[in-house]
Amino acid sequence: MSKKESAWTRFAAWVNGEHEPAESRLFSMGMGPRKERRPEITLPKREEKQRLHGFLSWYPVASAVIGVILVGILLATVLAMPSFGQVENPTNNEVPAHYLQHTREETGASNAVAGMILNYRGFDTFGESCVLFLAVSCVFILLLRDENNTSQKDLEQAQRREQRRKRRQDVILQEAARLLSPFILLFGAYMLLGGHHSPGGGFSGGAVLGGALILYASAFGQDAIRRFFNEKVYNTVRVIGLMLYAVLFGYYIFTGANGLENHIPLDYGGLILPIDIAVGLVVACTMYGFYAMFTRGEL
């Protein structure tokens, strides 16, 4: 077969759609007639292997070079930047001064940080709370146990693990948990409720609450905690938390932007206190959700 003929037949085949485009190879040769039987599965695998091989050969060198260059650039930048904590720094302008002076009368919080993140820049913090909510939802998508992704063997294994745990209960852990959990919960609640005039607030208080739940669950098992904190309660709590934030702050934005009077009293922390509680609920649920998903794959 002459070369011209083969080019022609190949072209005709291409027009008829009998060749897939990669077979009319523009950039490599000699792969024509060999066809994979199950191209959809085998082809990516082979490509993957080749790519991985190529990748591993240059990866260490390239990453070191890029890392060194980036470090050099950033170090040079840091040296040229204003030094930390000086009075004449650009960051030390009218904005922090305003926060420090007026937070109390404008937001009702004496903790300027709480006033700043939950009132002046509350929209950002709403976004951050949604990030936590999303993160735990992602872990649900990934790990939530389902009849479609769990084999009988997995279930039996989980049951065996549970039984083993019941047989050999850890007395020290249980007694400590029994003693400590109420105090940790109390401390978490205190941090939530006092966030507007002392260090603390939704994020740290919620983390403490979540920690108490995790301690309790790891000492007494998932069944014990499921008596008062099952999937339904869990979903309700975290959705109520975020909705509380959304509704309160949405109202605040709407009235603020339209120049209307908002009827939020500034005593007891004004908007900050309920939003701190809302954020705390979300954070606690996020912490506990991660623990439950990664240990057992169910709530």
Next chain:
Amino acid sequence: MRPFVENFPFFSIFLVMVTGILLSVVRSGRLAMRISVAVALIAAVLSAQVLAYTVGGDLSFTYVMGKYAAPLGNEIKAGPLQAILALTFCVGMAISLLGGSRDLERDVLPRKQNLYFVMSNLTLASLLALTYTNDLFTGYVFIEISTIAACALVMARDTGPNMIATIRYLFLSLMGSGLFLIGVAILYSVTGHLLMPQIHDEFRLLAATGQYALPLTVSVGLITVGLGVKSAMFPFHLWLPDAHGSATTASSAILSGLVLKGYIVLMLTLMVRVFTLELVLKTRINDVLLVAGVLGMVMGSVRAIQQTHIKRMLAYSSVAQIGYIFMGFGLGTEVGVVASCLHILVHACSKPMLFCCAGKLGDAAGHHKNLKNLRGSAYRSPLAGVGFTVGALSMIGIPLLGGFTSKLYFASASLHTSDRTAVILLVLAVSTVLNALYYVPAVLAIWSPGSEEKLAGLPPMEPDWGFRVSTLVSIAAIFALGILYDPAINIIEAGIRLM
């Protein structure tokens, strides 16, 4: 008391976010899907009203997100450009969900379908917020949201290759976020502000005095590269083909058509509103963008030619199309930016449809995605075939279709630069030929008669009204952008002017 319509950007962001949150307690996947589509359409109507208001009054407005105005609190800003982008994103989301609904029901486990729509809604909310934001840190927060949500959209289809693709996407995406955050931190420490107008004033002052020149340049560079990594700028595109190629149809459509654009729009806002084009020209970041864009246009197409998997081919085509957008930015002129914006609209209209049609054609050929096996599939699902053909021809740049208009504008924008006209015209021509080299065989393959015995055994196609509506709407949008492009151009020009 401001006009009521000025509340609509805020309403649309909050509406979509709150819907996303509430959907996590909706049990039925189908119900969640209907609610999501309805909410996306409501947000589209709200955005259309904002568009009519801002274009009618030739104005843009800032909206305080709280009681205390900038520089103390968060702000959003809406003008014609933001409104038309928001409208496109909302409609694109509805189209992607409708067009991919059948595949979604099959690919995502029933118990997790509502979580999928949580992700899709929060993706839309983050896109809207990235479009409207007037605050750099709000931008970062919503970048985080869209990163996480987009990864979840990829991994919703629970298969091994998908997990690998998700991990790769997550790592590169987080690196992009990290670079962006470092850039924002540097910018904040030398300007002392996070709100865009205030940063702009300080930036201009510093550029005039020459103080902090190195940190400013580095921060502009880091922000650009960070957003570039996340939007698959050429050398950083490696995550894209896997993530977009293996995900379920709706996810591919959303990621390729919309999510990439969110970061690009933020970059555009920063370049025009904060750094201003003339100062960007001085830092020479735009040259980097130009080179990356041109390389992406060529290399994306070359890699697309080598693909046999139709969705991977479309994914590489996205790399090429993103290259066009960055090339427009790289010109550093207003006309270049206008052409890029038009291309964002065109690509956001055609890519979701191409992915949905590819998914449908794959169904018609018995769940094959390989081009060879797709032969004859267009006869079993004619609308998908027509949609794919129209989308492909638009991507190639055939007159009367949207892709032609944007390429025409890129070409005319290149005439405004002194020394680069020849290179850009040449690359445009080469890349058009390359586009044709992979889209034409794909179109020929789906329309050439397939083997009877292979297709005979397949069950008949069920009617899929969601898919039909979404494809028809997209085709109409592509023709509208190709024939009646004047209004779109006017809106974009006004939007850039009123940025």
